[in-house]
Amino acid sequence: MAAEKNNVWEMTLSRLDATMDLLKIKPGMQKYLRQPRKTLEVSVPIKTDSGSIEIFKGYRVQHNTNRGPAKGGIRYHPDVNLDEIKALAMLMTWKCSLVGLPFGGAKGGVIADPTKLSANELEHITRRYTFEIIDAIGPDKDIPAPDVGTNAQVMAWILDTYSMDKGHSVPGVVTGKPISLGGSQGREDATSRGCVYTILSTLKVMGIDSTDLSVAVQGFGNVGGNAAKILYDLGFKIIAISDVSACLYNKKGLNPFDIEDYFKKNKTLCGYSSAEELPREEIFGLECDILVPAALENQITEKNAGGIKAKIVAEGANAPTTPEADKILKQNSIFVIPDVLANAGGVTVSYFEWVQGNLSYFWTKREVNLKLRDIMERAFYETYKFSSEHKVDMRTAASMLAVSRVAEATSLRGIYP
Amino acid sequence: MLKKIECFIQPLKLDSLKDALIDAGVEGITISEVSGFGRQRGYAQGEKPNRNVKFLPKVKLEIVVDEEILDDVTKTIVKLAATGKFGSGKIFILPVEDAIRIRTKESGISAIT
Ligand SMILES: Nc1ncnc2c1ncn2[C@@H]1O[C@H](COP(=O)(O)OP(=O)(O)OP(=O)(O)O)[C@@H](O)[C@H]1O
Ligand SMILES: [Mg+2]
Numbered sequence: 293m294a295a296e297k298n299n300v301w302e303m304t305l306s307r308l309d310a311t312m313d314l315l316k317i318k319p320g321m322q323k324y325l326r327q328p329r330k331t332l333e334v335s336v337p338i339k340t341d342s343g344s345i346e347i348f349k350g351y352r353v354q355h356n357t358n359r360g361p362a363k364g365g366i367r368y369h370p371d372v373n374l375d376e377i378k379a380l381a382m383l384m385t386w387k388c389s390l391v392g393l394p395f396g397g398a399k400g401g402v403i404a405d406p407t408k409l410s411a412n413e414l415e416h417i418t419r420r421y422t423f424e425i426i427d428a429i430g431p432d433k434d435i436p437a438p439d440v441g442t443n444a445q446v447m448a449w450i451l452d453t454y455s456m457d458k459g460h461s462v463p464g465v466v467t468g469k470p471i472s473l474g475g476s477q478g479r480e481d482a483t484s485r486g487c488v489y490t491i492l493s494t495l496k497v498m499g500i501d502s503t504d505l506s507v508a509v510q511g512f513g514n515v516g517g518n519a520a521k522i523l524y525d526l527g528f529k530i531i532a533i534s535d536v537s538a539c540l541y542n543k544k545g546l547n548p549f550d551i552e553d554y555f556k557k558n559k560t561l562c563g564y565s566s567a568e569e570l571p572r573e574e575i576f577g578l579e580c581d582i583l584v585p586a587a588l589e590n591q592i593t594e595k596n597a598g599g600i601k602a603k604i605v606a607e608g609a610n611a612p613t614t615p616e617a618d619k620i621l622k623q624n625s626i627f628v629i630p631d632v633l634a635n636a637g638g639v640t641v642s643y644f645e646w647v648q649g650n651l652s653y654f655w656t657k658r659e660v661n662l663k664l665r666d667i668m669e670r671a672f673y674e675t676y677k678f679s680s681e682h683k684v685d686m687r688t689a690a691s692m693l694a695v696s697r698v699a700e701a702t703s704l705r706g707i708y709p
Numbered sequence: 710m711l712k713k714i715e716c717f718i719q720p721l722k723l724d725s726l727k728d729a730l731i732d733a734g735v736e737g738i739t740i741s742e743v744s745g746f747g748r749q750r751g752y753a754q755g756e757k758p759n760r761n762v763k764f765l766p767k768v769k770l771e772i773v774v775d776e777e778i779l780d781d782v783t784k785t786i787v788k789l790a791a792t793g794k795f796g797s798g799k800i801f802i803l804p805v806e807d808a809i810r811i812r813t814k815e816s817g818i819s820a821i822t
Contacts (some may be wrong), residue, residue, distance in 0.1 A: 656710065656776065658779070659777055
């Protein structure tokens with residue numbers, strides 16, 4: 293386990309090194325960009341419901357803040373470790389840079405299993421963790437958001453703890469808040485909507501007419517579920533939806549709204565009547581035009597990549613494709629919309645939430661969605677243009693663009709003092 | 710928030726569209742007979758477009774609605790104005806600063822409902 297986890301950081305660094313070499317970035321700047329700016333490791337003691345003392349370990353890493361305050365999620369998971377958090381913080385720097393948000397990258401986490409903790413204990417962990425990192429965060433410094441194992445309620449606790457410490461309400465300190473505390477309209481399905489905009493732009497540049505196209509969606513959580521619903525509304529045929537329990541398949545098309553109702557009642561996809569049930573791995577081998585991996589990392593591997601028949605793979609999840617699988621997709625001329633681009637809608641609407649919070653002026657859902665479309669389309673076309681001009685794939689183009697902007701900002705600002 | 714829809718459709722599609730728009734909650738429509746061209750510059754499928762554009766007859770609809778029903782209205786237009794071919798038309802959506810009903814001097818949403 294530990295070796296594999298170290299790998300995430302090593303892998304992220306080796307991808308960065310390859311990108312920096314392509315960009316011919318000088319060795320000094322390369323060293324600078326490889327390092328996180330700030331790494332906090334804190335211990336988080338709480339009194340549990342049974343009255344005993346328990347100590348958790350937490351992290352907050354800010355990778356680069358030269359383009360703006362740091363932005364990134366906080367995860368609560370038993371497998372959290374510093375290498376993973378460092379890697380994810382760095383990826384946030386590239387993602388914000390690629391879509392042109394005025395943010396750097398950060399990530400945080402607490403080694404804890406929220407499924408085994410009471411709401412009370414989670415609140416204590418959250419408040420104490422917030423207190424331990426309180427000097428590092430703030431609307432102008434570093435703005436946390438929900439991630440694996442955290443949600444709007446956790447953000448509300450962070451907001452409250454931070455505000456109490458400062459003596460006044462500071463809604464801009466976190467995003468992903470409940471709407472009643474200044475959360476943004478449209479955040480719930482922002483990642484999916486952003487992903488769909490990149491798919492529509494891809495169809496446009498490939499000259500594919502969007503009528504009668506079929507889609508397979510892996511994952512039926514927030515990202516996969518909403519992506520399926522938005523695409524269904526746009527007239528795409530959703531032929532398959534899978535999650536941990538099963539892969540639902542119907543050549544004539546599924547209704548994701550209906551499946552959602554079924555899932556809410558039964559807590560599983562198994563047994564849904566208007567579809568054939570396949571083993572869940574088979575989602576990757578189905579005849580379809582568009583495949584949306586929206587579940588976990590490392591799902592498309594050298595074992596299944598060769599069987600993918602889709603023309604377009606839109607990475608709704610983070611890092612769903614292994615580097616080996618990526619080569620196979622490239623050989624088979626499959627158009628991959630890389631994760632940094634395809635799932636950047638979430639952080640984009642987080643940015644809108646931060647802007648609205650700082651202005652204390654709120655937008656309608658329609659305004660949010662139109663602004664999201666503008667940002668996603670611009671990021672897509674910039675990446676596509678770069679990829680055509682430099683004859684590199686979309687993933688390479690996205691990293692090169694993102695890293696070059698951060699390098700430029702860093703070199704313009706210079707080294708302090 | 711008030712929005713204005715300006716759309717250009719095939720004249721033959723107007724008849725079925727107007728009733729559906731009323732069902733969607735529209736409280737007023739202005740139409741005009743106009744001529745226009747799109748990407749094909751007025752040339753039919755198979756013809757090779759050149760610099761001499763052909764203006765073809767279209768109907769222009771102007772509809773001011775509340776943002777609440779905007780999506781329903783545009784969906785209705787897209788569904789009923791479609792011909793499956795080039796030249797089915799286009800919808801533009803514009804922000805409207807304000808509206809005033811002359812008789813009552815009502816303004817904003819009250820002026821259009
Ligand atoms: N950019 C535009 N500005 C103003 N009017 C336009 C514009 N594009 C289209 N119109 C009006 O809409 C009418 C219908 O356009 P049309 O449906 O042919 O658009 P198109 O872009 O050519 O799409 P298609 O390829 O489906 O034909 C035109 O005759 C013109 O009156
Ligand atoms: Mg035309």
